[in-house]
Amino acid sequence: MRLRLTPREDSYYELFADSANNLVTASRLLVEIISDDSDRESLAEKMRACEHAGDERTHAIMNRLNESFITPFDREDIYRLASNLDDVMDFMEAAADLIVLYQIDHLPKEVVRQVEVLERAAELTADAMPRLRSMQHLNEYWIEINRLENQADQIYRRLLAKLFSGEFDTLTVMKMREVIEQLEAAADAFEHVANTIESIAVKES
Amino acid sequence: MRLRLTPREDSYYELFADSANNLVTASRLLVEIISDDSDRESLAEKMRACEHAGDERTHAIMNRLNESFITPFDREDIYRLASNLDDVMDFMEAAADLIVLYQIDHLPKEVVRQVEVLERAAELTADAMPRLRSMQHLNEYWIEINRLENQADQIYRRLLAKLFSGEFDTLTVMKMREVIEQLEAAADAFEHVANTIESIAVKES
Amino acid sequence: MRLRLTPREDSYYELFADSANNLVTASRLLVEIISDDSDRESLAEKMRACEHAGDERTHAIMNRLNESFITPFDREDIYRLASNLDDVMDFMEAAADLIVLYQIDHLPKEVVRQVEVLERAAELTADAMPRLRSMQHLNEYWIEINRLENQADQIYRRLLAKLFSGEFDTLTVMKMREVIEQLEAAADAFEHVANTIESIAVKES
Numbered sequence: 001m002r003l004r005l006t007p008r009e010d011s012y013y014e015l016f017a018d019s020a021n022n023l024v025t026a027s028r029l030l031v032e033i034i035s036d037d038s039d040r041e042s043l044a045e046k047m048r049a050c051e052h053a054g055d056e057r058t059h060a061i062m063n064r065l066n067e068s069f070i071t072p073f074d075r076e077d078i079y080r081l082a083s084n085l086d087d088v089m090d091f092m093e094a095a096a097d098l099i100v101l102y103q104i105d106h107l108p109k110e111v112v113r114q115v116e117v118l119e120r121a122a123e124l125t126a127d128a129m130p131r132l133r134s135m136q137h138l139n140e141y142w143i144e145i146n147r148l149e150n151q152a153d154q155i156y157r158r159l160l161a162k163l164f165s166g167e168f169d170t171l172t173v174m175k176m177r178e179v180i181e182q183l184e185a186a187a188d189a190f191e192h193v194a195n196t197i198e199s200i201a202v203k204e205s
Numbered sequence: 206m207r208l209r210l211t212p213r214e215d216s217y218y219e220l221f222a223d224s225a226n227n228l229v230t231a232s233r234l235l236v237e238i239i240s241d242d243s244d245r246e247s248l249a250e251k252m253r254a255c256e257h258a259g260d261e262r263t264h265a266i267m268n269r270l271n272e273s274f275i276t277p278f279d280r281e282d283i284y285r286l287a288s289n290l291d292d293v294m295d296f297m298e299a300a301a302d303l304i305v306l307y308q309i310d311h312l313p314k315e316v317v318r319q320v321e322v323l324e325r326a327a328e329l330t331a332d333a334m335p336r337l338r339s340m341q342h343l344n345e346y347w348i349e350i351n352r353l354e355n356q357a358d359q360i361y362r363r364l365l366a367k368l369f370s371g372e373f374d375t376l377t378v379m380k381m382r383e384v385i386e387q388l389e390a391a392a393d394a395f396e397h398v399a400n401t402i403e404s405i406a407v408k409e410s
Numbered sequence: 411m412r413l414r415l416t417p418r419e420d421s422y423y424e425l426f427a428d429s430a431n432n433l434v435t436a437s438r439l440l441v442e443i444i445s446d447d448s449d450r451e452s453l454a455e456k457m458r459a460c461e462h463a464g465d466e467r468t469h470a471i472m473n474r475l476n477e478s479f480i481t482p483f484d485r486e487d488i489y490r491l492a493s494n495l496d497d498v499m500d501f502m503e504a505a506a507d508l509i510v511l512y513q514i515d516h517l518p519k520e521v522v523r524q525v526e527v528l529e530r531a532a533e534l535t536a537d538a539m540p541r542l543r544s545m546q547h548l549n550e551y552w553i554e555i556n557r558l559e560n561q562a563d564q565i566y567r568r569l570l571a572k573l574f575s576g577e578f579d580t581l582t583v584m585k586m587r588e589v590i591e592q593l594e595a596a597a598d599a600f601e602h603v604a605n606t607i608e609s610i611a612v613k614e615s
Contacts, residue, residue: 062608062612065612066611075612076609079608079612098570101571153299157299157303157306158306160303160306160383161306161307163379164376170375174583174587175574177379178570195288198267198284199281199284199285202267202270202280202281202284203280358504362508362511363511365588369512369581371581382584400493406476407475407476407485
């Protein structure tokens with residue numbers, strides 16, 4: 001039996017849901033940034049604001065942990081989940097920053113697919129957060145995140161093969177490789193979030 | 206004193222041993238794939254089947270965890286060990302896939318040494334799994350895996366130096382770098398498996 | 411209330427402090443190695459000795475864990491902290507080894523800033539270790555390590571942009587990229603040490 005939690009403890013769920021919703025915002029900024037005619041400087045600025053908002057949520061979770069006697073699940077798991085969500089944001093922000101920094105004018109269309117996978121993963125993660133409360137119906141979330149991560153892998157590898165096909169000059173290849181690597185790391189990081197949630201569910205089961 | 210476990214719980218050990226034996230198979234496929242006159246397409250296909258078999262074992266372990274009240278060691282450690290073994294497979298499969306995808310005809314002979322280290326690490330890991338039951342005689346396994354990982358590092362760094370010597374054209378360098386990086390990640394992942402087992406033994410000691 | 415620990419258990423703190431002080435030594439060797447007129451071969455040799463000394467401390471911690479019934483905090487956290495400290499050393503040693511191996515004569519001046527951040531992080535980490543005993547006054551350490559890691563990120567990204575500016579030939583770019591990547595990984599690894607300490611403090615609070 002799961003005890004009813006007090007309002008104060010409830011707010012972990014809200015903070016996690018906030019963090020995940022923030023990732024949805026960031027993934028949509030990425031979608032805009034990679035489109036050819038976007039104002040990248042200003043979008044990258046918005047992305048930094050988004051990362052900053054994420055950091056504040058992470059700190060709010062950590063502060064609450066330091067003040068709480070009772071937590072809805074193990075303290076170190078709350079800590080790990082907050083860190084995992086933070087990692088996703090960092091990789092998405094890094095990709096946006098590098099696109100601006102390298103002044104990459106045009107990205108291969110497969111990058112659009114990479115970013116669409118991230119947007120979908122962010123939405124699924126945000127959807128799953130309220131279900132942490134009951135630990136029910138999380139199975140479809142893991143399965144779908146794993147499927148998306150496999151898809152991201154396939155897109156990433158095909159993108160690398162395209163980069164190395166001889167179509168682009170060397171410096172362009174190197175710059176684009178750094179960007180798509182950050183995007184791939186973001187997809188992996190979404191899987192780590194899902195793995196942490198799975199391992200929490202395993203403990204609580 | 207360690208309690209005698211029921212047959213049902215015993216099967217964790219069997220599933221882990223199966224997973225590790227599957228890594229031995231995968232490492233031998235890698236040995237074949239990197240030889241100059243191999244049928245790479247069909248070997249990469251076998252590698253994918255191998256990865257799929259690994260995924261099934263991982264899911265079998267996770268399902269059993271969800272159904273079991275009693276586990277031979279901490280649930281999260283079982284979870285982590287299964288994930289670590291899965292990671293090794295993913296890196297080996299990625300290396301095989303990239304070799305085919307990039308149509309790399311010839312690999313430097315040092316890659317043979319990289320893959321031999323992986324084969325040896327896979328064999329040692331498979332040998333160690335039955336000893337999880339007693340947690341005895343695992344010291345030599347850790348020491349040897351650590352030695353192999355150091356050796357893999359040395360081979361990897363010398364391979365990079367060779368790639369960057371001016372002997373190869375830029376695109377070939379970039380393609381081979383991706384492949385050897387996956388192989389290096391597989392060697393690191395074997396060390397993570399060993400670290401997890403060491404940390405389980407530390408807890409149980 | 412925290413129980414007074416026996417002298418025997420105290421020595422974990424000393425071993426961690428030793429490990430961290432060893433990282434200070436290693437970071438100062440890096441400062442020397444990247445200066446243009448240094449004797450790199452002999453400094454890389456000293457770095458290997460430093461890494462070896464680090465390995466011995468790691469093993470001393472692991473052996474003590476295997477022999478102790480009582481530990482000042484969770485066994486797996488002691489294990490993880492020792493592994494994290496070991497990781498930092500490995501990345502710093504790898505950077506030094508690659509500089510010698512690739513015979514890189516001159517490094518961009520931003521690499522000096524990367525290494526200065528590592529030196530500062532090492533000093534902060536060494537300063538924080540004695541405070542593990544009381545778990546007090548660790549907040550400023552986390553905040554400062556996080557600030558340094560953000561700074562390291564900025565330096566790293568600007569360094570990549572410089573490498574990809576067209577100023578250097580392709581092989582030089584590739585070699586320098588590997589080196590600065592190891593240095594960036596060392597900065598990340600210092601943050602992992604801080605995260606582990608933060609998660610220990612969260613548990614103990």
